[in-house]
Amino acid sequence: MVRALVLTLISVLSFNTYSSEKFPAGAGTTLDFSVNAFSHPMSGTRGMLRRQFQVGNSFFKGAWVTSPSSTPLRDGLGPIFNATSCTACHLLDGRGRGLPDSDGKTDISLLFRLKKVAENGETSPHPTYGDQFQPHSIEGVQGEGEVFVKFETIKGSFADGEVYELKKPNYIFRKLALGNLGDNTIVSPRVGPQMIGLGLLENINEEDILAGEDPEDLNNDGISGRANYIYSVIEQRQTLGRFGWKASRPNLLEQNAAAFNGDLGITSPLFPTEECTLVQIDCLEKQTQEDISRELLDKVTLYTQLISVPARRDINDLSVKNGKKLFHQISCQACHRPDFTTGSNSKYQVLNNQKIYPYTDMLLHDMGDELADDTRSYEFEGKATTREWRTPPLWGLGLVKSVNGHTRFLHDGRARNLQEAILWHGGEAQKSKDEFIKLTKKDRDDLIKFLRSL
Numbered sequence: 001m002v003r004a005l006v007l008t009l010i011s012v013l014s015f016n017t018y019s020s021e022k023f024p025a026g027a028g029t030t031l032d033f034s035v036n037a038f039s040h041p042m043s044g045t046r047g048m049l050r051r052q053f054q055v056g057n058s059f060f061k062g063a064w065v066t067s068p069s070s071t072p073l074r075d076g077l078g079p080i081f082n083a084t085s086c087t088a089c090h091l092l093d094g095r096g097r098g099l100p101d102s103d104g105k106t107d108i109s110l111l112f113r114l115k116k117v118a119e120n121g122e123t124s125p126h127p128t129y130g131d132q133f134q135p136h137s138i139e140g141v142q143g144e145g146e147v148f149v150k151f152e153t154i155k156g157s158f159a160d161g162e163v164y165e166l167k168k169p170n171y172i173f174r175k176l177a178l179g180n181l182g183d184n185t186i187v188s189p190r191v192g193p194q195m196i197g198l199g200l201l202e203n204i205n206e207e208d209i210l211a212g213e214d215p216e217d218l219n220n221d222g223i224s225g226r227a228n229y230i231y232s233v234i235e236q237r238q239t240l241g242r243f244g245w246k247a248s249r250p251n252l253l254e255q256n257a258a259a260f261n262g263d264l265g266i267t268s269p270l271f272p273t274e275e276c277t278l279v280q281i282d283c284l285e286k287q288t289q290e291d292i293s294r295e296l297l298d299k300v301t302l303y304t305q306l307i308s309v310p311a312r313r314d315i316n317d318l319s320v321k322n323g324k325k326l327f328h329q330i331s332c333q334a335c336h337r338p339d340f341t342t343g344s345n346s347k348y349q350v351l352n353n354q355k356i357y358p359y360t361d362m363l364l365h366d367m368g369d370e371l372a373d374d375t376r377s378y379e380f381e382g383k384a385t386t387r388e389w390r391t392p393p394l395w396g397l398g399l400v401k402s403v404n405g406h407t408r409f410l411h412d413g414r415a416r417n418l419q420e421a422i423l424w425h426g427g428e429a430q431k432s433k434d435e436f437i438k439l440t441k442k443d444r445d446d447l448i449k450f451l452r453s454l
Protein backbone atom coordinates (compact mmCIF):
# COMPACT_ATOMS: atom_id res chain seq x y z
CA MET A 1 0.00 0.00 0.00
CA VAL A 2 2.68 2.49 1.02
CA ARG A 3 4.85 1.26 -1.79
CA ALA A 4 2.05 1.78 -4.31
CA LEU A 5 1.50 5.27 -2.97
CA VAL A 6 5.18 6.13 -3.24
CA LEU A 7 5.31 4.78 -6.78
CA THR A 8 2.29 6.84 -7.78
CA LEU A 9 3.84 9.91 -6.21
CA ILE A 10 7.10 9.34 -8.08
CA SER A 11 5.30 8.90 -11.37
CA VAL A 12 3.20 12.03 -10.82
CA LEU A 13 6.29 14.02 -9.94
CA SER A 14 8.29 12.77 -12.89
CA PHE A 15 5.33 13.31 -15.19
CA ASN A 16 5.19 16.93 -14.12
CA THR A 17 8.92 17.40 -14.52
CA TYR A 18 9.03 16.03 -18.05
CA SER A 19 5.68 17.06 -19.42
CA SER A 20 6.87 20.60 -20.11
CA GLU A 21 7.62 21.66 -23.68
CA LYS A 22 11.28 21.88 -22.76
CA PHE A 23 11.31 18.06 -22.95
CA PRO A 24 9.86 17.21 -26.39
CA ALA A 25 10.29 13.45 -25.86
CA GLY A 26 9.05 13.48 -22.26
CA ALA A 27 11.14 11.47 -19.80
CA GLY A 28 13.43 10.10 -22.53
CA THR A 29 14.57 13.55 -23.73
CA THR A 30 18.36 13.97 -24.06
CA LEU A 31 20.30 17.03 -22.93
CA ASP A 32 23.15 16.71 -25.42
CA PHE A 33 23.20 19.46 -28.08
CA SER A 34 26.49 18.49 -29.70
CA VAL A 35 27.14 16.90 -33.07
CA ASN A 36 25.81 13.68 -31.46
CA ALA A 37 22.52 15.26 -30.38
CA PHE A 38 20.45 12.90 -32.58
CA SER A 39 22.29 9.69 -31.69
CA HIS A 40 21.34 8.97 -28.07
CA PRO A 41 19.03 6.31 -26.74
CA MET A 42 16.06 7.61 -24.72
CA SER A 43 17.50 8.90 -21.51
CA GLY A 44 17.37 6.27 -18.77
CA THR A 45 18.10 3.40 -21.22
CA ARG A 46 20.54 1.19 -19.34
CA GLY A 47 22.01 -2.30 -19.09
CA MET A 48 20.83 -4.92 -21.53
CA LEU A 49 18.58 -2.51 -23.46
CA ARG A 50 21.43 -0.06 -23.96
CA ARG A 51 23.62 -2.86 -25.32
CA GLN A 52 20.84 -3.92 -27.69
CA PHE A 53 20.57 -0.30 -28.84
CA GLN A 54 24.27 -0.31 -29.64
CA VAL A 55 24.02 -3.58 -31.56
CA GLY A 56 21.17 -2.13 -33.63
CA ASN A 57 23.26 0.98 -34.18
CA SER A 58 26.16 -1.08 -35.53
CA PHE A 59 23.94 -2.58 -38.27
CA PHE A 60 22.62 0.90 -39.07
CA LYS A 61 26.09 2.40 -39.34
CA GLY A 62 28.14 -0.40 -40.87
CA ALA A 63 28.65 -0.82 -44.60
CA TRP A 64 27.11 -3.89 -46.24
CA VAL A 65 29.00 -6.07 -48.69
CA THR A 66 28.22 -8.33 -51.61
CA SER A 67 27.42 -11.96 -50.81
CA PRO A 68 28.87 -14.51 -50.45
CA SER A 69 31.43 -13.02 -48.09
CA SER A 70 33.41 -13.80 -44.96
CA THR A 71 30.87 -11.75 -42.95
CA PRO A 72 27.50 -13.37 -43.73
CA LEU A 73 25.80 -11.24 -41.08
CA ARG A 74 26.58 -8.14 -43.12
CA ASP A 75 26.30 -9.30 -46.69
CA GLY A 76 23.66 -9.37 -49.38
CA LEU A 77 24.17 -5.88 -50.81
CA GLY A 78 22.52 -5.31 -54.20
CA PRO A 79 22.27 -6.39 -57.05
CA ILE A 80 21.15 -2.74 -57.36
CA PHE A 81 21.19 -0.23 -54.52
CA ASN A 82 21.29 3.44 -53.51
CA ALA A 83 23.92 3.26 -50.78
CA THR A 84 25.92 0.68 -48.81
CA SER A 85 24.74 1.76 -45.33
CA CYS A 86 21.76 3.34 -43.63
CA THR A 87 24.04 6.05 -42.28
CA ALA A 88 24.93 7.20 -45.79
CA CYS A 89 21.54 8.95 -45.94
CA HIS A 90 20.85 9.40 -42.21
CA LEU A 91 24.29 10.68 -41.16
CA LEU A 92 24.59 10.75 -37.36
CA ASP A 93 20.88 9.90 -37.33
CA GLY A 94 20.26 13.28 -38.87
CA ARG A 95 19.15 14.21 -42.35
CA GLY A 96 20.75 14.22 -45.77
CA ARG A 97 21.37 17.42 -47.69
CA GLY A 98 19.81 16.04 -50.86
CA LEU A 99 21.05 18.69 -53.22
CA PRO A 100 24.35 20.33 -54.19
CA ASP A 101 24.83 24.12 -53.86
CA SER A 102 24.70 24.62 -57.61
CA ASP A 103 23.76 22.61 -60.72
CA GLY A 104 25.28 19.14 -60.66
CA LYS A 105 24.86 15.59 -59.45
CA THR A 106 22.31 15.02 -56.70
CA ASP A 107 23.50 13.81 -53.29
CA ILE A 108 23.44 10.12 -52.37
CA SER A 109 20.84 10.91 -49.66
CA LEU A 110 18.27 11.84 -52.30
CA LEU A 111 16.33 8.94 -53.74
CA PHE A 112 13.61 8.90 -56.35
CA ARG A 113 10.33 6.99 -56.33
CA LEU A 114 8.92 6.29 -59.78
CA LYS A 115 5.44 5.57 -61.09
CA LYS A 116 3.91 5.13 -64.48
CA VAL A 117 0.44 6.65 -64.97
CA ALA A 118 -2.04 4.78 -67.12
CA GLU A 119 -4.65 6.57 -69.24
CA ASN A 120 -7.30 6.00 -66.57
CA GLY A 121 -5.06 7.77 -64.03
CA GLU A 122 -3.99 4.64 -62.18
CA THR A 123 -0.35 4.45 -61.15
CA SER A 124 1.94 1.43 -61.07
CA PRO A 125 5.68 0.87 -60.65
CA HIS A 126 7.73 1.90 -63.67
CA PRO A 127 7.95 -1.16 -65.97
CA THR A 128 11.71 -0.79 -66.53
CA TYR A 129 13.06 0.92 -63.42
CA GLY A 130 10.59 -0.29 -60.79
CA ASP A 131 9.29 1.97 -58.01
CA GLN A 132 12.65 3.31 -56.93
CA PHE A 133 15.67 4.50 -58.90
CA GLN A 134 18.87 2.72 -57.81
CA PRO A 135 21.96 4.35 -59.31
CA HIS A 136 24.45 1.77 -57.99
CA SER A 137 25.06 -1.93 -58.49
CA ILE A 138 27.34 -4.81 -57.64
CA GLU A 139 29.89 -6.11 -60.16
CA GLY A 140 28.40 -7.61 -63.28
CA VAL A 141 25.13 -5.70 -62.94
CA GLN A 142 24.21 -2.30 -64.38
CA GLY A 143 23.21 0.54 -62.08
CA GLU A 144 20.12 2.39 -63.29
CA GLY A 145 21.78 5.72 -64.08
CA GLU A 146 22.51 9.12 -62.54
CA VAL A 147 20.40 12.07 -61.52
CA PHE A 148 21.44 15.67 -62.03
CA VAL A 149 19.75 18.82 -60.83
CA LYS A 150 19.41 22.13 -62.61
CA PHE A 151 18.13 24.99 -60.49
CA GLU A 152 15.68 27.60 -61.61
CA THR A 153 15.46 30.86 -59.67
CA ILE A 154 12.10 31.95 -58.35
CA LYS A 155 11.92 35.52 -57.09
CA GLY A 156 9.51 36.94 -54.56
CA SER A 157 9.24 39.70 -52.01
CA PHE A 158 7.95 40.26 -48.51
CA ALA A 159 5.24 42.83 -47.86
CA ASP A 160 7.90 45.22 -46.51
CA GLY A 161 9.69 45.17 -49.88
CA GLU A 162 12.61 42.88 -48.98
CA VAL A 163 13.21 40.49 -51.87
CA TYR A 164 14.00 36.79 -51.72
CA GLU A 165 15.06 34.05 -54.12
CA LEU A 166 14.20 30.37 -54.06
CA LYS A 167 16.01 27.71 -56.07
CA LYS A 168 13.63 25.27 -57.72
CA PRO A 169 15.24 21.92 -58.57
CA ASN A 170 14.60 20.34 -61.96
CA TYR A 171 15.77 16.74 -62.15
CA ILE A 172 17.51 15.27 -65.16
CA PHE A 173 18.06 11.52 -65.48
CA ARG A 174 21.25 10.62 -67.33
CA LYS A 175 23.24 7.57 -68.39
CA LEU A 176 20.08 5.50 -68.16
CA ALA A 177 20.93 1.80 -68.39
CA LEU A 178 17.72 0.72 -70.09
CA GLY A 179 16.54 3.75 -72.02
CA ASN A 180 14.51 6.84 -71.18
CA LEU A 181 11.94 6.96 -68.42
CA GLY A 182 9.39 7.74 -71.10
CA ASP A 183 6.16 9.76 -71.02
CA ASN A 184 3.70 9.49 -68.17
CA THR A 185 6.42 8.79 -65.64
CA ILE A 186 6.09 10.54 -62.29
CA VAL A 187 9.24 11.15 -60.31
CA SER A 188 9.05 11.75 -56.56
CA PRO A 189 12.30 12.92 -54.94
CA ARG A 190 12.88 12.15 -51.22
CA VAL A 191 15.75 13.00 -48.93
CA GLY A 192 16.67 10.88 -45.91
CA PRO A 193 14.99 12.46 -42.84
CA GLN A 194 16.28 12.69 -39.27
CA MET A 195 15.74 9.62 -37.08
CA ILE A 196 14.82 11.17 -33.71
CA GLY A 197 11.74 10.31 -31.66
CA LEU A 198 10.35 7.81 -34.16
CA GLY A 199 9.35 5.26 -31.51
CA LEU A 200 7.17 7.91 -29.85
CA LEU A 201 5.44 8.74 -33.14
CA GLU A 202 4.84 5.02 -33.65
CA ASN A 203 3.22 4.82 -30.22
CA ILE A 204 0.63 7.60 -30.70
CA ASN A 205 -2.81 6.00 -30.60
CA GLU A 206 -4.42 5.78 -34.01
CA GLU A 207 -7.65 7.46 -32.77
CA ASP A 208 -5.68 10.50 -31.67
CA ILE A 209 -4.23 10.95 -35.14
CA LEU A 210 -7.55 10.32 -36.88
CA ALA A 211 -9.28 12.87 -34.64
CA GLY A 212 -7.31 15.57 -36.49
CA GLU A 213 -8.60 14.59 -39.93
CA ASP A 214 -10.92 16.97 -41.74
CA PRO A 215 -10.97 15.59 -45.29
CA GLU A 216 -13.91 17.74 -46.42
CA ASP A 217 -12.68 20.80 -44.52
CA LEU A 218 -15.91 21.05 -42.54
CA ASN A 219 -14.52 23.72 -40.24
CA ASN A 220 -13.69 25.83 -43.28
CA ASP A 221 -10.16 26.85 -42.43
CA GLY A 222 -8.76 25.78 -45.81
CA ILE A 223 -6.94 22.85 -44.25
CA SER A 224 -8.07 19.28 -44.72
CA GLY A 225 -5.62 16.71 -43.38
CA ARG A 226 -6.09 13.10 -44.42
CA ALA A 227 -4.68 9.91 -43.03
CA ASN A 228 -2.77 7.64 -45.36
CA TYR A 229 -3.67 3.94 -45.46
CA ILE A 230 -1.44 1.25 -46.84
CA TYR A 231 -1.21 -2.50 -46.82
CA SER A 232 0.81 -3.81 -43.90
CA VAL A 233 2.73 -7.00 -44.64
CA ILE A 234 2.84 -7.79 -40.91
CA GLU A 235 -0.82 -7.25 -40.17
CA GLN A 236 -1.94 -8.33 -43.66
CA ARG A 237 -4.51 -5.57 -43.90
CA GLN A 238 -4.83 -1.87 -44.71
CA THR A 239 -3.39 0.15 -41.83
CA LEU A 240 -2.71 3.76 -40.95
CA GLY A 241 0.53 5.03 -42.49
CA ARG A 242 2.95 6.99 -40.33
CA PHE A 243 6.49 7.04 -41.73
CA GLY A 244 8.16 8.51 -44.79
CA TRP A 245 7.43 11.86 -46.45
CA LYS A 246 4.03 10.55 -47.56
CA ALA A 247 3.28 8.47 -44.46
CA SER A 248 3.49 5.35 -46.59
CA ARG A 249 4.87 2.93 -43.98
CA PRO A 250 2.75 1.73 -41.05
CA ASN A 251 5.47 1.03 -38.50
CA LEU A 252 9.22 1.09 -38.02
CA LEU A 253 9.73 -2.62 -38.60
CA GLU A 254 8.21 -2.41 -42.08
CA GLN A 255 9.88 0.94 -42.79
CA ASN A 256 13.28 -0.54 -41.93
CA ALA A 257 12.69 -3.75 -43.88
CA ALA A 258 11.62 -1.66 -46.89
CA ALA A 259 14.75 0.49 -46.54
CA PHE A 260 16.98 -2.58 -46.46
CA ASN A 261 15.24 -3.91 -49.54
CA GLY A 262 14.84 -0.76 -51.62
CA ASP A 263 17.87 1.29 -50.59
CA LEU A 264 20.50 -1.43 -49.95
CA GLY A 265 19.21 -4.43 -51.91
CA ILE A 266 19.00 -6.51 -48.75
CA THR A 267 16.15 -9.04 -48.72
CA SER A 268 14.46 -10.21 -45.51
CA PRO A 269 11.48 -12.36 -44.49
CA LEU A 270 9.29 -9.22 -44.81
CA PHE A 271 10.49 -8.23 -48.30
CA PRO A 272 11.87 -11.47 -49.77
CA THR A 273 12.45 -10.36 -53.38
CA GLU A 274 15.10 -8.04 -54.78
CA GLU A 275 14.08 -4.84 -56.54
CA CYS A 276 14.89 -6.11 -60.05
CA THR A 277 12.18 -5.60 -62.69
CA LEU A 278 11.42 -8.26 -65.30
CA VAL A 279 13.65 -6.55 -67.86
CA GLN A 280 16.67 -6.19 -65.55
CA ILE A 281 18.08 -9.59 -66.50
CA ASP A 282 21.56 -9.07 -65.00
CA CYS A 283 19.92 -8.06 -61.72
CA LEU A 284 17.56 -11.04 -61.73
CA GLU A 285 20.50 -13.40 -62.22
CA LYS A 286 22.23 -12.15 -59.07
CA GLN A 287 19.24 -12.25 -56.73
CA THR A 288 19.74 -13.70 -53.28
CA GLN A 289 17.16 -14.70 -50.71
CA GLU A 290 16.87 -13.70 -47.05
CA ASP A 291 20.03 -11.67 -46.91
CA ILE A 292 19.08 -10.85 -43.31
CA SER A 293 16.93 -12.53 -40.68
CA ARG A 294 13.88 -11.24 -38.85
CA GLU A 295 16.04 -11.20 -35.74
CA LEU A 296 18.46 -8.74 -37.29
CA LEU A 297 15.57 -6.57 -38.48
CA ASP A 298 14.24 -6.53 -34.92
CA LYS A 299 17.60 -5.30 -33.63
CA VAL A 300 17.66 -2.40 -36.06
CA THR A 301 14.02 -1.68 -35.25
CA LEU A 302 14.74 -1.52 -31.51
CA TYR A 303 17.44 0.99 -32.36
CA THR A 304 15.14 3.19 -34.47
CA GLN A 305 12.44 3.03 -31.78
CA LEU A 306 14.63 4.24 -28.97
CA ILE A 307 16.49 7.20 -30.48
CA SER A 308 15.87 10.22 -28.26
CA VAL A 309 15.00 13.84 -29.02
CA PRO A 310 17.10 16.74 -27.68
CA ALA A 311 15.60 19.19 -25.17
CA ARG A 312 14.50 22.66 -26.33
CA ARG A 313 16.92 25.55 -25.95
CA ASP A 314 16.21 29.22 -25.18
CA ILE A 315 12.53 28.76 -24.45
CA ASN A 316 12.43 31.82 -22.22
CA ASP A 317 14.13 34.09 -24.72
CA LEU A 318 11.74 36.95 -25.57
CA SER A 319 12.17 36.60 -29.34
CA VAL A 320 11.53 32.85 -29.13
CA LYS A 321 8.39 33.51 -27.09
CA ASN A 322 7.18 36.05 -29.62
CA GLY A 323 7.99 33.58 -32.43
CA LYS A 324 5.91 30.93 -30.72
CA LYS A 325 2.97 33.31 -30.44
CA LEU A 326 3.26 34.12 -34.16
CA PHE A 327 3.49 30.42 -35.04
CA HIS A 328 0.02 30.04 -33.56
CA GLN A 329 -1.28 33.37 -34.85
CA ILE A 330 -0.57 32.50 -38.49
CA SER A 331 -1.91 28.95 -38.10
CA CYS A 332 1.28 26.95 -38.51
CA GLN A 333 -0.01 24.79 -35.66
CA ALA A 334 -3.05 23.74 -37.76
CA CYS A 335 -0.75 21.15 -39.35
CA HIS A 336 2.34 21.28 -37.16
CA ARG A 337 0.30 20.20 -34.13
CA PRO A 338 2.45 20.94 -31.08
CA ASP A 339 1.70 17.97 -28.84
CA PHE A 340 0.34 14.48 -28.43
CA THR A 341 0.28 12.07 -25.52
CA THR A 342 1.58 8.67 -26.53
CA GLY A 343 -0.38 5.47 -25.94
CA SER A 344 0.53 2.64 -23.61
CA ASN A 345 1.24 -0.18 -26.07
CA SER A 346 5.02 -0.14 -26.26
CA LYS A 347 7.15 -2.73 -24.53
CA TYR A 348 9.51 0.12 -23.68
CA GLN A 349 8.07 2.08 -20.74
CA VAL A 350 9.94 5.24 -21.74
CA LEU A 351 7.75 5.44 -24.86
CA ASN A 352 4.45 5.01 -23.01
CA ASN A 353 2.13 7.79 -21.77
CA GLN A 354 4.53 10.57 -22.63
CA LYS A 355 3.45 14.09 -23.39
CA ILE A 356 5.50 14.82 -26.52
CA TYR A 357 6.01 17.94 -28.67
CA PRO A 358 6.70 16.74 -32.22
CA TYR A 359 4.88 19.57 -34.08
CA THR A 360 3.14 17.28 -36.55
CA ASP A 361 -0.42 16.04 -37.00
CA MET A 362 0.89 12.91 -38.82
CA LEU A 363 -1.57 13.68 -41.65
CA LEU A 364 -1.29 14.39 -45.37
CA HIS A 365 -1.77 17.84 -46.84
CA ASP A 366 -1.93 19.22 -50.37
CA MET A 367 1.05 21.57 -50.36
CA GLY A 368 0.46 23.22 -53.73
CA ASP A 369 1.88 23.00 -57.26
CA GLU A 370 5.48 23.88 -56.47
CA LEU A 371 6.02 21.05 -53.99
CA ALA A 372 3.86 18.50 -55.85
CA ASP A 373 5.42 15.54 -57.67
CA ASP A 374 2.88 16.24 -60.38
CA THR A 375 0.38 19.08 -60.41
CA ARG A 376 -2.34 16.62 -61.40
CA SER A 377 -3.54 14.56 -58.47
CA TYR A 378 -2.83 10.83 -58.81
CA GLU A 379 -2.74 8.28 -56.03
CA PHE A 380 0.96 7.67 -55.47
CA GLU A 381 1.57 5.65 -52.32
CA GLY A 382 -1.43 4.21 -50.51
CA LYS A 383 -3.97 7.03 -50.44
CA ALA A 384 -1.30 9.74 -50.65
CA THR A 385 -1.45 11.64 -53.91
CA THR A 386 1.24 13.28 -56.00
CA ARG A 387 0.27 16.60 -54.37
CA GLU A 388 0.27 15.50 -50.73
CA TRP A 389 2.93 15.31 -48.04
CA ARG A 390 2.81 14.27 -44.41
CA THR A 391 3.42 17.18 -42.05
CA PRO A 392 7.00 16.53 -40.89
CA PRO A 393 7.82 16.82 -37.19
CA LEU A 394 9.68 20.03 -36.37
CA TRP A 395 11.46 18.79 -33.25
CA GLY A 396 15.23 18.96 -33.45
CA LEU A 397 15.23 21.34 -36.45
CA GLY A 398 17.44 23.88 -34.69
CA LEU A 399 20.19 21.28 -34.23
CA VAL A 400 20.37 20.02 -37.83
CA LYS A 401 23.18 22.47 -38.53
CA SER A 402 25.26 21.21 -35.58
CA VAL A 403 24.65 17.56 -36.44
CA ASN A 404 24.75 17.59 -40.24
CA GLY A 405 26.52 20.83 -41.10
CA HIS A 406 23.76 22.07 -43.38
CA THR A 407 20.34 23.67 -43.08
CA ARG A 408 18.50 22.02 -45.94
CA PHE A 409 14.82 21.23 -45.43
CA LEU A 410 11.70 19.85 -47.15
CA HIS A 411 11.21 16.52 -48.91
CA ASP A 412 14.10 16.97 -51.33
CA GLY A 413 16.26 19.41 -49.38
CA ARG A 414 15.44 22.31 -51.72
CA ALA A 415 14.97 24.83 -48.90
CA ARG A 416 18.40 26.24 -48.01
CA ASN A 417 17.23 27.41 -44.60
CA LEU A 418 14.14 27.53 -42.39
CA GLN A 419 12.80 30.71 -43.94
CA GLU A 420 12.90 29.15 -47.40
CA ALA A 421 11.10 26.07 -46.05
CA ILE A 422 8.19 28.34 -45.11
CA LEU A 423 8.32 30.25 -48.40
CA TRP A 424 7.86 27.02 -50.39
CA HIS A 425 4.56 26.30 -48.54
CA GLY A 426 1.48 26.50 -50.78
CA GLY A 427 -1.85 24.72 -51.20
CA GLU A 428 -3.48 24.21 -47.81
CA ALA A 429 -0.66 26.23 -46.25
CA GLN A 430 -0.90 29.16 -48.69
CA LYS A 431 -2.75 31.34 -46.18
CA SER A 432 -0.12 30.74 -43.50
CA LYS A 433 2.65 31.50 -45.97
CA ASP A 434 0.92 34.72 -47.11
CA GLU A 435 0.65 35.84 -43.51
CA PHE A 436 4.32 35.09 -42.94
CA ILE A 437 5.15 37.34 -45.91
CA LYS A 438 3.16 40.16 -44.30
CA LEU A 439 5.06 40.00 -41.00
CA THR A 440 7.64 42.61 -40.12
CA LYS A 441 11.29 41.66 -40.44
CA LYS A 442 11.56 41.41 -36.65
CA ASP A 443 8.57 39.09 -36.41
CA ARG A 444 9.82 36.89 -39.26
CA ASP A 445 13.17 36.57 -37.51
CA ASP A 446 11.47 35.77 -34.21
CA LEU A 447 9.41 33.01 -35.84
CA ILE A 448 12.63 31.50 -37.24
CA LYS A 449 14.24 31.82 -33.80
CA PHE A 450 11.35 29.86 -32.36
CA LEU A 451 11.86 27.12 -34.98
CA ARG A 452 15.56 27.07 -34.12
CA SER A 453 14.73 26.53 -30.46
CA LEU A 454 12.90 23.29 -31.33
Ligand code: HEC
Nearest residue numbers: 082083085086089190191192243244245246256259260263
Ligand atom coordinates in the same frame (compact mmCIF):
# COMPACT_ATOMS: atom_id res chain seq x y z
C1 HEC B 1 19.54 6.28 -50.20
C2 HEC B 1 19.25 6.92 -48.97
C3 HEC B 1 18.72 6.10 -47.82
C4 HEC B 1 19.26 4.98 -47.26
C5 HEC B 1 20.49 4.24 -47.67
C6 HEC B 1 18.40 4.64 -46.15
N1 HEC B 1 17.39 5.55 -46.04
FE1 HEC B 1 15.99 5.58 -44.59
N2 HEC B 1 15.02 7.05 -45.58
C7 HEC B 1 15.44 7.61 -46.75
C8 HEC B 1 14.38 8.40 -47.31
C9 HEC B 1 14.42 9.18 -48.60
C10 HEC B 1 13.29 8.29 -46.43
C11 HEC B 1 11.89 8.84 -46.63
C12 HEC B 1 11.18 7.76 -47.40
C13 HEC B 1 9.84 8.10 -47.95
O1 HEC B 1 9.46 9.25 -48.03
O2 HEC B 1 9.12 7.15 -48.28
C14 HEC B 1 13.74 7.44 -45.34
C15 HEC B 1 12.97 7.13 -44.22
C16 HEC B 1 13.38 6.32 -43.21
C17 HEC B 1 12.66 6.11 -41.97
C18 HEC B 1 11.37 6.83 -41.57
C19 HEC B 1 11.67 8.17 -40.98
C20 HEC B 1 10.46 9.06 -40.84
O3 HEC B 1 10.60 10.14 -40.27
O4 HEC B 1 9.37 8.75 -41.32
C21 HEC B 1 13.36 5.18 -41.26
C22 HEC B 1 13.00 4.62 -39.91
C23 HEC B 1 14.50 4.79 -42.06
N3 HEC B 1 14.50 5.53 -43.24
C24 HEC B 1 15.40 3.81 -41.72
C25 HEC B 1 16.42 3.38 -42.55
C26 HEC B 1 17.21 2.21 -42.31
C27 HEC B 1 17.07 1.26 -41.16
C28 HEC B 1 18.10 2.14 -43.34
C29 HEC B 1 19.14 1.06 -43.62
C30 HEC B 1 18.62 -0.28 -43.75
C31 HEC B 1 17.85 3.27 -44.21
N4 HEC B 1 16.83 3.99 -43.70
C32 HEC B 1 18.59 3.53 -45.35
C33 HEC B 1 16.68 7.48 -47.32
C34 HEC B 1 17.54 6.43 -47.06
Ligand code: HEC
Nearest residue numbers: 331332335365371389390391392409410411421428429432
Ligand atom coordinates in the same frame (compact mmCIF):
# COMPACT_ATOMS: atom_id res chain seq x y z
C1 HEC C 1 -1.39 22.81 -44.41
C2 HEC C 1 -0.46 22.25 -43.46
C3 HEC C 1 0.75 23.09 -43.07
C4 HEC C 1 0.77 24.37 -42.58
C5 HEC C 1 -0.40 25.30 -42.32
C6 HEC C 1 2.16 24.67 -42.35
N1 HEC C 1 2.94 23.60 -42.69
FE1 HEC C 1 4.95 23.48 -42.55
N2 HEC C 1 4.92 21.74 -43.55
C7 HEC C 1 3.80 21.05 -43.93
C8 HEC C 1 4.17 19.95 -44.79
C9 HEC C 1 3.24 18.92 -45.38
C10 HEC C 1 5.57 20.03 -44.94
C11 HEC C 1 6.45 19.12 -45.81
C12 HEC C 1 6.41 19.67 -47.23
C13 HEC C 1 7.47 19.12 -48.14
O1 HEC C 1 8.49 18.60 -47.68
O2 HEC C 1 7.29 19.22 -49.37
C14 HEC C 1 6.01 21.14 -44.11
C15 HEC C 1 7.34 21.48 -43.90
C16 HEC C 1 7.77 22.45 -43.01
C17 HEC C 1 9.14 22.68 -42.62
C18 HEC C 1 10.34 21.85 -43.05
C19 HEC C 1 10.42 20.64 -42.18
C20 HEC C 1 11.41 19.61 -42.62
O3 HEC C 1 11.56 18.61 -41.91
O4 HEC C 1 12.05 19.74 -43.66
C21 HEC C 1 9.14 23.76 -41.78
C22 HEC C 1 10.33 24.38 -41.10
C23 HEC C 1 7.76 24.19 -41.63
N3 HEC C 1 6.96 23.36 -42.41
C24 HEC C 1 7.33 25.26 -40.87
C25 HEC C 1 6.06 25.81 -40.97
C26 HEC C 1 5.69 27.10 -40.44
C27 HEC C 1 6.60 28.03 -39.67
C28 HEC C 1 4.38 27.29 -40.75
C29 HEC C 1 3.54 28.52 -40.53
C30 HEC C 1 3.99 29.70 -41.26
C31 HEC C 1 3.93 26.10 -41.45
N4 HEC C 1 4.97 25.24 -41.58
C32 HEC C 1 2.62 25.88 -41.87
C33 HEC C 1 2.50 21.37 -43.58
C34 HEC C 1 2.10 22.62 -43.14
Ligand SMILES: [Ca+2]
Nearest residue numbers: 076077078265
Ligand atom coordinates in the same frame (compact mmCIF):
# COMPACT_ATOMS: atom_id res chain seq x y z
CA1 LIG D 1 20.53 -8.70 -52.01
Ligand SMILES: [Ca+2]
Nearest residue numbers: 129130132134
Ligand atom coordinates in the same frame (compact mmCIF):
# COMPACT_ATOMS: atom_id res chain seq x y z
CA1 LIG E 1 14.75 0.42 -59.60
Ligand SMILES: [Ca+2]
Nearest residue numbers: 214217221223
Ligand atom coordinates in the same frame (compact mmCIF):
# COMPACT_ATOMS: atom_id res chain seq x y z
CA1 LIG F 1 -10.24 22.19 -41.83
Ligand SMILES: [Ca+2]
Nearest residue numbers: 072075076291
Ligand atom coordinates in the same frame (compact mmCIF):
# COMPACT_ATOMS: atom_id res chain seq x y z
CA1 LIG G 1 23.55 -12.10 -45.41
